[in-house]
Amino acid sequence: MPNAAASRAVAALIAGLSIASSGYAEPATAYASASSQVYRVELSADWSRLTVEACFFEDLPKRLHAGSDEAYKYLEAPGIRHGTQTLAPPQGALSVALESESQTACLQYSVAVRAAADASRREGGTQSGDTLVVSPGLWLWRPAQLPDDALLQFELPQGVNVSAPWPILQRRGNVTQFRLTNTPPSWPARMAIGRFPTHEIAVGGATLHLAILDASPPADDAAVTAWLDEAARAVTTLYGRFPLSQAQLLLTPIGRQPEPVPWGQVLRGGRPAAHLFFDQTRPSREWRNDWTAVHELAHMLLPYISRRDAWLSEGFATYYQNVLRARAGLISETDAWRKLVAGFGRGQRGTRRGISLDDASRAMRRERTFMRVYWSGAAIALLADTQLRQSDAGMSLDEALSRLARCCLPSPRMWTARQAFERMDELTGNDVFVALAEQYRGSDQFPDVDDLLLRLGVIGRGDTLSLDDDAELAPLRRALMRAPPEPPAH
DSSP, X not given: OOOHHHHHHHHHHHHHXXXXXXXXXXXXXXXXXXXXXXXXXXXXXXSOOEEEEEEESSOXXXXXXXXXXXXXXXXXXXXXXXXTEEEOOOTTOSEEEOXXXXXXXXXXXXXXXXXXXXXXXXXXXXXXXXXXEEOXXXXXXXXXXXXXXXXXXXXXXXXXXXEOSSOEEEEETTEEEEEOOOSOTTSOOOEEEESOOEEEEEETTEEEEEEEOXXXXXXXXXXXXXXXXXXXXXXXXXXXXXXXXXXXXXXXXXXXXXXXXXXXXXXXXXXXEEEEEEOTTSOHHXXXXXXXXXXXXXXXXXXXXOGGGHHHHHHHHXXXXXXXXXXXXXXXXXXXXXXXHHHHHHHHHTOOTTOOHHHHHHTHHHHTOHHHHHHHHHHHHHHHHHHHHHHSTTOOHHHHHHHHHHHHOSOSSOBOHHHHHHHHHHHHTOOHHHHHHHHHTTOSSOOOOHHHHHHXXXXXXXXXXXEOTTSTTHHHHHHHTSOOOOXXXX
């Protein structure tokens, strides 16, 4: 049970919530009974500082961890205050020890968040007008393992919003509550604080929390929301639902660019979150015609895959960026096959003798082997999908990923390709996935899809590509680009 000091801390926390929430009072025992760890975060009036109070009502952790070895730079003097103790992590430290005979305590510290946002810009963080974007790893000091009931509460000035990767429990007035999730502190993530619009997109049983950052000229909120809604609905054509119950979508307008959406990524810290950087000056039809949003959301179909196995995570997203858009009616079946065939060609041209797919994946960023890695993985996805559909009625890559989602998403650990494929083989009662991985990951040859394409009735390439409806596997080809039937209503 919490001691008297901890109980008073709970009461103070609840009182603060009641005042900040503009009349949304909470019972004084609510968090004491529901949360064993509560983090309360306030932003200073000049937006330069975050003040954090971390209360532990059951088991005081032995150590607190940061997600970045630069976090110590932004911890303001005197450091983390614990009763009469002051803890100042040494340079480069990722953790700090807590020494106390008590099992309950409240700690306080302040972080120079504006300076941290400036420093994190090189990693995708931005400070634009009334917006700060920063990695939680630079300011959140937390136990390595979090309890299931850990709560994070932001109390911000009126009209200021926060976008973060953790599941949202509620927004009330200027208070937003998140449930902290037990991913490792070092997993990358981003959060934004500013006067930007937020929207909730309800799709496929999920709630996607969209934040559109400020820019000049500003983005068209309604058009951006419609674009992301459309992309998310394309993902639901995989197995009739979105793979996660909640996700953060952080949209950053970056002005005139040579492409509508030049960059996107999915970060996994807290929960999977999609971050898209787009040219807000273009007409919305150009964002919708771009593949990036569907590609990034398709990453959420898999758990966090090791970068050494990028052929799996990037390859499956690359395969589905075309398949799902065809299913959703965003492109035609012929266009989807044209894009797949063109991509396989780029992958074949990027494949060099003596360099295995594993080697290309590990060296992808250094050696710029993106086409080899992405399109080899996409070819393996096509091979797996067609083999499953031929070997077992009702089985497909869609179904394998649906079963993986039900058993294992979201996942708090990083997976290797072998672990993911072994699990998918187990879930489908097949050996398709591991067999394909063993065949190609150590090979210096691009996966052989030429004969399969002919059997599917995909003839030629580019503008001359055509589909032969009399081909041996033409019905299977059409099924690949067709959304599954709607699940029965309950």
